[in-house]
Amino acid sequence: MNAPDWTPEEWTAAAAVGTFFVALVALIVAVVQTEIARRVRRDQARPAIHVELQLSEGAFHGVDLVVRNLGPTVGTDVRLAFDPPLVSSIDQDAAGRRISDLAFLAEGIPSLAPGGEIRTLFDALTARRTEGLPERYRVTVSCRDARGKRQPALTYVLDMGAFYGLRATQRRTVHDVAVALRSIDKRLRTWTVRGRLGVWAQNDSDRMRAELGGMNLTALDQLNVGMHPRQAEIEALLGREPPPLRGLTAGVRSVFAWLRRRR
Secondary structure (H helix, E strand, C coil), X not given: CCHHHCCHHHHHHHHHHHHHHHHHHHHHHHHHXXXXXXXXXXXXXXXXXXXXXXXXXXXXXXXXEEEEECCCCCEEEEEEEEEXXXXXXXXXXXXXXXXXXXXXXXXXXXXXXXXXXXXXXXXXHHHHHHHCCCXXXXXXXXXXXXXXXXXXCEEEEEEHHHHCCCCCCCCCCHHHHHHHHHHHHHHHHCCCECCECCCCCCCHHHHXXXXXXXXXXXXXXXXXXXXXXXXXXXXXXXXXXXXXXXXXXXHHXXXXXXXXXXX
């Protein structure tokens, strides 16, 4: 049948079929886009538990094991599985425990909030290589979301070898600030008067009056007139001329008293 020979009813039926197929394709595209958007939202909303090794800020040549949640939602029932089993050259601490005995490694983490972090000293670079311990681990992380739904497992490779041979850099961190503050606090504790810190402020004139107000200028002072670079200022601050000669012994005593005040 040729197209020009179609009846109006046939043209209407063909148009309806074409509309149906266009609507079907649009529906399929909409469903696919909706599913993609749903998956993106689900992936963006799920917890993202990340495990890595970092150079320690508090221990020389130390490496920290760090577990953090980089996702926007809380992660629950976080479990870490290491292959080979985790060992450290600093195992057997004062309590006789190994690093694998730590609660968050042995029993898991009940919950880890968004941005939350758990960190522990893992090992010392030099000691680990000396003892010939494994330098590479594969860690598998499993967890649940806030509704208790099991999330896809994530696998990371931890490589201690990446830290060997690094060129030294000097980087000040909050740890250095804390050390400096402790040093300042220790020094301030030694600056005490009867158990309390005494601090006062004076201008130069007030300081000289405090030092010289109760001191008599004696014969030795008169002999040294013009030798002290601030003699004229001293006499002006006292508001009087040097007193008469009172003996060399009294002058030496006054000079020593003045020197003690100057310390």
